[in-house]
Amino acid sequence: MVELFLKQLLTEFNIAPGKASDNTVARLLHNAKINELTKSIIAAKKQAINIFYMYNETEAFKDTKILLPNAVSRKPYEYQFDLSCFPHIYIKEIRNLDKVGLSFDPASAKISGIPTSALSLDLQLFFTCGQEEEQLEEIKIIPFIVNADPKDLWLNKPSNKNDLFAKADSDKYAGTFLDKHIVVASQRGRSHAHEGLFRDDHFCTRKLPLDWEIIALADGAGSAKFSRQGSMMATTLIAESFHDEVLLTELSDRCIDYLTTAGTTTGQETSSAEEGQVLKHKSSIINILYKSVRSLHTTLGDFARQEGIQLKDLNTTLIFALVRKFDNGYLMLTFGVGDCPVSVITSDPDEVKLLNQLDIGEFGGGTRFVTMPEIFTNDMASRFAINRFDNFSRLVLMTDGIYDPKFVTENKLENKAAWDTFFADLDGQNEDNARVDFLRDERIEDQLLSWLNFWSKGNHDDRTLAIIY
Structure with missing residues (x-):
């Protein structure tokens, strides 16, 4: 050397x-x-x-240019600095992170937390390089952006309670339904809240004579001036129309005849006479239901004339399930006009069935309304359905504010996997961790109303969901 x-x-x-x-x-x-x-x-x-x-x-x-991914207000954020190319660099502190509610851990070189607000700012990285007395302390400036949560961009203006046909921005209910439970919640959509408009959805459930019960949902047309009133009247009037012991006595008798006749022919070779009897009893049931829906349409027309408005100003969809438990199972009488589904999930076997006809597909997406005279045509009978089930785990009715973001297409309404995903979502498997607890259902209506606030890009319609369980 x-x-x-x-x-x-x-x-x-x-x-x-x-x-x-x-x-x-x-x-x-x-x-x-x-x-x-x-x-x-x-x-x-x-x-x-x-x-x-x-x-x-x-x-x-x-x-070195360090690009931190943008954060989103009120969404968990995490960023790990990669210092593999800088073995002697140690980041001691990052100033200004506290302005957005984030923190920095020097040991792991990680930024984490939940940003509290949308903001653009410069972060000051205080770092050292070298060892002991030779160590240098320097500052590096890095721009950082916290974007607003898309939800925050939507205003939530109260509707005018002094307007004609004013309605609450949300509604909820929980109780019993036959020998089961029911929970319903309805929430004004973000598009309406942003402009201070009313909720157009509505629901109504009633306990009726002779152990019948009904649940009805309606989605008022956004283009109709007073659809909020139309949906309210449609659900309330159809429920009240069955609060008639004479009518329900006749309906019960016809249902027993139908169940008896259909039960004796199930799984057997049937004669034309037997098939004719089943069809006769089925037609008599549908005729009773038809009269109530027709009467509702007439009442809506009378109301429009009295108020000096057009019937189309009340345009609304309507679905309902009229249910009673008989000795041999649950009989569900359903009706639907529009694009809101009624579905049942049976318990044994575990399968899904759509109980109403949706006005999509062949209609090119054109929704039909109970206020339209043209629905009362020869195919009106196809809008009614009669189904018997030994038992069921869920009976679900929803407006398209739920159907569109959660199922997207009609064929998924009879897809068991799609329903499993839906119920997992209700059980808390979602970005908001919002959960509807069907086992311990204390304040379950509040849970469901909170769950309805989920975010779905492009889906900001009113949301109404009823579940019998």
Whole structure:
């Protein structure tokens, strides 16, 4: 080490090699002073190069462009700095993070937390490079953006309670339904809340004579001036129309005839006479239901004339399920006009069945309304359905504010996997961790109303969901 050092030194001072210089180098190899100076100079060089590397790594880190992913207000955020190319860089502190509710952990070099507000700011990274007394402390500026939660961009203006046909922005109910439970919630959509408009959806459930019960939902047309009143009247009037013991006595008798006749022919070869009897009893049931729906249409027309408005100003869809438990199972009488589904999930076997006709598909997406005279045509009977089930785990009615974001297409309404996903969502498997607890159903109506506030891009309609369980 000393010989190499002396030869490099002779070259640096332009001392030509020769016998004298070679002998001098040989004598100095064991000179204590020369050995001490050699070690000191080599150590100084190492120290100098280490300082260079420290400054060089510092400058390289300062020049490196670090792009932090944008955060979203009120959404969990996490970012891990990758310092693998900068082994001597240590980030001590990041200032200004507290302005948005985030924090920095120096040990893991990680930013985390839930931003409290939307903001654009410069973060100040205080970092060091090197060891101990040679350590440098520097500052690096990094721009950071917290975007607004899309939900925050929607205003929530109260509707005018003094307007004609004013209605609450939300509604909820929980109770019993036959020997089961029922929960219903209805929430004004963001599009209506943004403009301070009313909720057009409505629901009504009633306990009726002779152990019948009914649940009805309606979705008022957004284009109709007073559809909020139309949906309210449609659900309330149809429910009240069956609050008639004479009518329900006749309906019960016809249903017993139907169940008895249909039960004796199930799974057997049937004669045309037997099939005719089943069809006769089925027709008599549908005729009773038809009269109530027709009467509702007439009442809506009378109301429009009295108020000096057009019937189409009350345009609304309507679905209902009229249910009674007989000795041989649950009989569900259903009706639907529009694009809101009525579905049942049976318990044994575990399967799904859509109980009403939706006005989509062949109609090219054109929704029909109970206020339209043209629905009362020869195919009106197809809007009614009669179904018997030994038992069921869920009976679900929903408006398209639920159907569109959660099922998207009609064929998924009879897809068990799609329903499993839906109920998992209700059980809390969603980004809001909103849960409807059907086992411990204390204040379940509040849980369901909160769940209705889910975010779905492009789906901001009123939402109404009824579940019998």
